[in-house]
Amino acid sequence: MSINILAIESSCDETSAAIISDGKVLSNSIFSQQVHEIYGGVVPELASRAHQKQIITIVDKAIEQSRTSKKDLDAIAFTCGPGLLGSLLVGVSFAKGFALAAGIPLISVNHMQAHILAHFIDEPKPSFPFLCLTVSGGHTQIVRINDYLDMEILGETRDDAVGEAFDKSAKMLGFPYPGGYLIDKYARGGDPYRFIFPKSDIPGLDYSFSGIKTAVLYFLRDQLKADEKFIKKNIHDLCASIQHTLIEMLFDKLILASEMTGITEIAIAGGVAANSLLREKISFKQKSGWKTYIPKLEYCTDNAAMIGIAGYFKYLRKNFSDLTVSPDARMQF
Ligand code: KG4
Ligand code: ZN
Numbered sequence: 319m320s321i322n323i324l325a326i327e328s329s330c331d332e333t334s335a336a337i338i339s340d341g342k343v344l345s346n347s348i349f350s351q352q353v354h355e356i357y358g359g360v361v362p363e364l365a366s367r368a369h370q371k372q373i374i375t376i377v378d379k380a381i382e383q384s385r386t387s388k389k390d391l392d393a394i395a396f397t398c399g400p401g402l403l404g405s406l407l408v409g410v411s412f413a414k415g416f417a418l419a420a421g422i423p424l425i426s427v428n429h430m431q432a433h434i435l436a437h438f439i440d441e442p443k444p445s446f447p448f449l450c451l452t453v454s455g456g457h458t459q460i461v462r463i464n465d466y467l468d469m470e471i472l473g474e475t476r477d478d479a480v481g482e483a484f485d486k487s488a489k490m491l492g493f494p495y496p497g498g499y500l501i502d503k504y505a506r507g508g509d510p511y512r513f514i515f516p517k518s519d520i521p522g523l524d525y526s527f528s529g530i531k532t533a534v535l536y537f538l539r540d541q542l543k544a545d546e547k548f549i550k551k552n553i554h555d556l557c558a559s560i561q562h563t564l565i566e567m568l569f570d571k572l573i574l575a576s577e578m579t580g581i582t583e584i585a586i587a588g589g590v591a592a593n594s595l596l597r598e599k600i601s602f603k604q605k606s607g608w609k610t611y612i613p614k615l616e617y618c619t620d621n622a623a624m625i626g627i628a629g630y631f632k633y634l635r636k637n638f639s640d641l642t643v644s645p646d647a648r649m650q651f
Contacts, residue, residue, distance in 0.1 A: 395629025
């Protein structure tokens with residue numbers, strides 16, 4: 319008998335549902351909310367309303383694409399946190415209602431753990447212990463993974479997340495939200511050494527990305543005073559230089575973490591793991607002894623398949639939640 323899990327993700331601006339059977343993804347349906355684009359960032363109230371509107375359609379789609387039916391489900395896994403409280407609440411409430419009606423257990427999942435466990439969806443799978451650079455719009459962490467559900471944060475950002483630094487820089491360059499992938503796109507063919515932005519100098523494995531945001535802001539302000547077409551004329555070099563600085567900062571600490579722990583099994587996860595320069599640099603380290611793990615693009619940005627795989631490992635350990643479970647916007651490991 320297979321173990322079939324329905325998974326729900328609603329922590330930010332993606333409404334997603336997936337069906338996982340014995341750890342294999344049968345479907346992974348994702349609705350990316352466009353409503354925030356004109357505001358330059360996610361508007362929490364609009365996000366929760368959009369989740370509310372989409373969740374039933376997305377769950378139906380995931381069940382239909384998986385060719386299973388509701389009566390085949392053994393559990394329902396959902397993102398409990400971290401994330402936007404109103405958005406999480408939609409997923410948690412839906413999951414509770416579904417579990418109660420179907421008489422199946424509820425499994426609460428930590429979104430950041432799920433980003434990491436996405437590495438266990440496909441081959442090759444990392445061996446324990448491994449390090450994961452988890453980089454998203456809300457987090458920047460270097461995590462040591464001892465086992466599926468035994469993880470420790472070795473370093474993290476003290477202010478902005480790297481995805482936020484990408485998105486805020488993109489906004490200053492005139493791109494819509496979220497502009498991280500547009501910086502990546504326009505960086506192609508640009509000169510990464512044309513403009514120099516300062517890297518933060520924090521000891522140990524922690525990060526800081528607020529300085530570069532301010533540096534980009536003042537730099538652009540000064541240049542635009544002299545030439546109002548400065549951004550347009552230099553867009554490729556600007557994107558390449560900003561991207562190069564942010565990815566180098568990520569990379570320097572990851573190398574340090576590998577040296578400090580002696581671990582050379584290295585993974586990346588989260589939305590910024592879709593960045594082509596980061597993927598290229600990580601792959602290149604294979605030549606100097608790292609064993610590297612880069613998730614498929616569809617499992618980098620937010621998706622319910624990763625919630626399902628995390629739910630599957632919790633199911634095997636009978637790690638269930640009861641109906642009193644609440645969303646936790648600042649959930650820790
Ligand atoms: O993990 P994710 O989908 O959502 C959060 O949990 O935050 O990550 C979204 C972040 C955004 O900041 C977005 O701009 C960034 O991932 N992102 C990228 C790229 N694709 C997505 N940043 C740089 N390069 C990319 N190709
Ligand atoms: Zn995420």
